[in-house]
Amino acid sequence: MSRAFFYFSFAGVAVVLQTALLPVVLPAPYKPDMILILVVYLGLHEEPWRGGLLAYLLGCCYDGVAGGFPGLNGFLLLGIFLAVRGIVTRVNTESSPLLLLLVAAGTLLQTIQAAFALDFFSHVDGVWTLLFRQLPLQLLLNFLTAFVLLQLIVRIQKIFMPRRDLPGLRKLDSHYES
Amino acid sequence: MWEWWRKYRPFVLGCVLLLSALLWYSVSLRQQEQTGFLESVVLRATGPVQGGFERFIAGSADLWERYLYLIDTAQDNRHLLEENRTLKAELAHNDEIRLENRRLRLLLDFKEAQTFESLPARVIAEDASSWFRTVTIDKGMAQGVAEGMSVVVAEGVVGRVIRSSERYSRVLLITDASSAVASLLQKNRARGVCRGQGEQLVLDFVLRLEQVAVGDRVVTSGMGGVFPKGLVVGTVDSVERRGFGLFQEVTVTAAVDFSHLEEVLVLLRSPQ
Numbered sequence: 001m002s003r004a005f006f007y008f009s010f011a012g013v014a015v016v017l018q019t020a021l022l023p024v025v026l027p028a029p030y031k032p033d034m035i036l037i038l039v040v041y042l043g044l045h046e047e048p049w050r051g052g053l054l055a056y057l058l059g060c061c062y063d064g065v066a067g068g069f070p071g072l073n074g075f076l077l078l079g080i081f082l083a084v085r086g087i088v089t090r091v092n093t094e095s096s097p098l099l100l101l102l103v104a105a106g107t108l109l110q111t112i113q114a115a116f117a118l119d120f121f122s123h124v125d126g127v128w129t130l131l132f133r134q135l136p137l138q139l140l141l142n143f144l145t146a147f148v149l150l151q152l153i154v155r156i157q158k159i160f161m162p163r164r165d166l167p168g169l170r171k172l173d174s175h176y177e178s
Numbered sequence: 179m180w181e182w183w184r185k186y187r188p189f190v191l192g193c194v195l196l197l198s199a200l201l202w203y204s205v206s207l208r209q210q211e212q213t214g215f216l217e218s219v220v221l222r223a224t225g226p227v228q229g230g231f232e233r234f235i236a237g238s239a240d241l242w243e244r245y246l247y248l249i250d251t252a253q254d255n256r257h258l259l260e261e262n263r264t265l266k267a268e269l270a271h272n273d274e275i276r277l278e279n280r281r282l283r284l285l286l287d288f289k290e291a292q293t294f295e296s297l298p299a300r301v302i303a304e305d306a307s308s309w310f311r312t313v314t315i316d317k318g319m320a321q322g323v324a325e326g327m328s329v330v331v332a333e334g335v336v337g338r339v340i341r342s343s344e345r346y347s348r349v350l351l352i353t354d355a356s357s358a359v360a361s362l363l364q365k366n367r368a369r370g371v372c373r374g375q376g377e378q379l380v381l382d383f384v385l386r387l388e389q390v391a392v393g394d395r396v397v398t399s400g401m402g403g404v405f406p407k408g409l410v411v412g413t414v415d416s417v418e419r420r421g422f423g424l425f426q427e428v429t430v431t432a433a434v435d436f437s438h439l440e441e442v443l444v445l446l447r448s449p450q
Contacts, residue, residue: 015224019303019314020231028437029376030308048188052195064220065314066307068340068350070210071203078199082192114309121204124356130376131309138308 004054007042011035011058015065030137032145035062036110039077040102040146043084044093055081072117079113080106096150103146107139211325213341221314225346228303229316236440267332270433274397274408277364294406296330296443297321302346311354311374311436312337317444318345326404328445334410334433335359335398336442347444351436352411353379360402361411363388364395372396372411372430379412381428388426390417396430406445 014034022031035058042051059074066073084102091098115131118124183190206214213221243252299315317323319342329336329349337357341348352359353374361372361381368388370381381396394414400407410433418427 012224015306016227016231018306019224020228021235023304024235029305029311031304031306033307035306056199060216061220062306063214064217064341065224065303065348066305067310068210068312068348068354068356069203070206070214070217071199075196075199075203079196082196086189086192117200117203118355121200122207122356125373126375126380127355130355133376134308141308 003046007038007054007058008061010038011061014038015062019065026141030134030141032141033107033110033138034145034149035059035073035077036080036106036142037103037146037149039080040084040099040106043081044088044099044102048085051085052078052081069118069122072114075117076110076113080109083109099150100143100146104139104143107142108135111135111138211340213325213343217341218343221318221341221343221346221348225302225314225316225343228314232300232302263332270334270395270410271408273395274364278408294445294447296445297323299323299329299347299442299444301439301442309355311351311357311376312340312348313351313439315347315349315442315444316345318343318347320344322446323347323444327447328405328409329442330409330445331434331439331442333435334412335405336434336436336439338404339444349442353377353432353436358402359405359411360399361396362399363390363414364397366390369399369401370396370428375429378415379430379432381414381430382425384426384428386419386424386426390414390426390428392416 011034018031018034039055039058042055045051046054055077056074059077060071062073062077063070084106111131115128118127297317299317301313302316303314305312315323315329323339323342325339325342327339329338335352337349337351337354339347340350350357351374352372353376355374355376357374359372360369362369363381363384366389368384368390370384372379372381379396384390392414396411396414398405398407398409398411412430412432415429415431420427
């Protein structure tokens with residue numbers, strides 16, 4: 001329950017940053033997708049059913065502030081969660097660079113899924129060109145944001161909650177410990 | 179069989195879940211024009227925080243412009259920009275009226291000009307995703323805003339309301355890829371459909387026999403039932419006629435600068 005609260009609180013802060021603060025400092029329409037980063041993190045550290053449900057719920061809530069297609073973000077985030085779960089037993093989840101790599105791969109997968117869903121189900125014309133034109137910068141932004149978040153959260157944890165085990169982070173970033 | 183199921187169970191269940199999500203998305207498209215419960219809750223919850231951030235940012239910017247950065251110049255500039263916007267809007271409106279009058283005189287007919295009650299609103303947030311072009315405004319159902327209403331500024335069309343909660347609404351901009359506006363060229367009345375392409379618009383279905391020139395003004399035709407007739411959409415940016423095909427490719431630059439959208443007007447009565 002407390003972990004779910006943590007995830008939804010993080011999502012709430014991310015949404016406010018993405019909709020109200022970051023558009024002022026970043027060139028329109030680019031903004032990092034912090035919900036995607038959260039779902040990749042969920043994929044690495046949550047149980048399949050619980051994590052899948054959380055990813056889908058986060059996506060459904062995300063529909064309230066992103067796009068005009070109900071259910072689209074739920075489908076996208078569930079797809080990313082399942083893809084991460086699919087490889088999680090074959091990789092070293094304690095590695096920080098892995099999270100960054102998965103965020104980059106997740107961005108690519110999200111773009112393909114979105115273009116597919118919007119083209120074949122909603123018949124949005126020219127959506128492949130539009131989304132893939134934005135992909136390089138979006139990928140870079142998501143990658144940089146994941147890197148900054150990782151650094152920031154680990155440092156905040158070390159300063160304010162040194163003995164508290166934030167879900168997954170201590171294990172994931174053990175090499176930051178001195 | 180049991181062995182196969184045990185081996186592939188996670189994969190099969192994952193596929194079933196994903197297909198269910200896709201199916202639900204497909205089914206939800208039928209109710210796309212209505213605001214769902216969860217969307218309404220999210221809009222209500224995030225609206226006040228977004229509004230607070232917007233006011234804080236606007237206040238900080240105002241403080242900087244008023245007291246730290248060329249006080250008189252900033253004020254004059256704001257005044258002139260406002261005047262320029264008003265004059266541009268009047269000019270566009272007069273052009274449209276002049277052409278309309280000419281046609282009406284020729285047809286010996288007349289049509290009563292449509293007037294719409296409008297509601298001013300502030301833009302408080304943008305879309306959370308980089309793909310979609312929507313904005314959140316600080317007016318909702320309590321002020322009479324409903325899904326499908328047109329949103330405009332002095333320069334032209336902004337978009338239409340797609341989601342509405344009690345105090346906040348979301349507006350789909352005309353530059354969004356899922357947006358389509360029934361339009362016509364002001365000069366020769368050639369019809370087409372303006373589709374969003376992110377930063378620009380594309381005017382589809384303009385017959386290749388029609389004379390289209392760069393700089394021609396594109397206005398709403400009123401045919402789609404969403405936007406009233408005669409609102410400025412943009413100006414023609416490029417025209418391409420290929421050696422084949424029924425239509426020509428026309429790109430349009432939107433009249434509205436969406437990167438500096440602060441206040442908008444919601445037309446409270448749908449043209450339908």
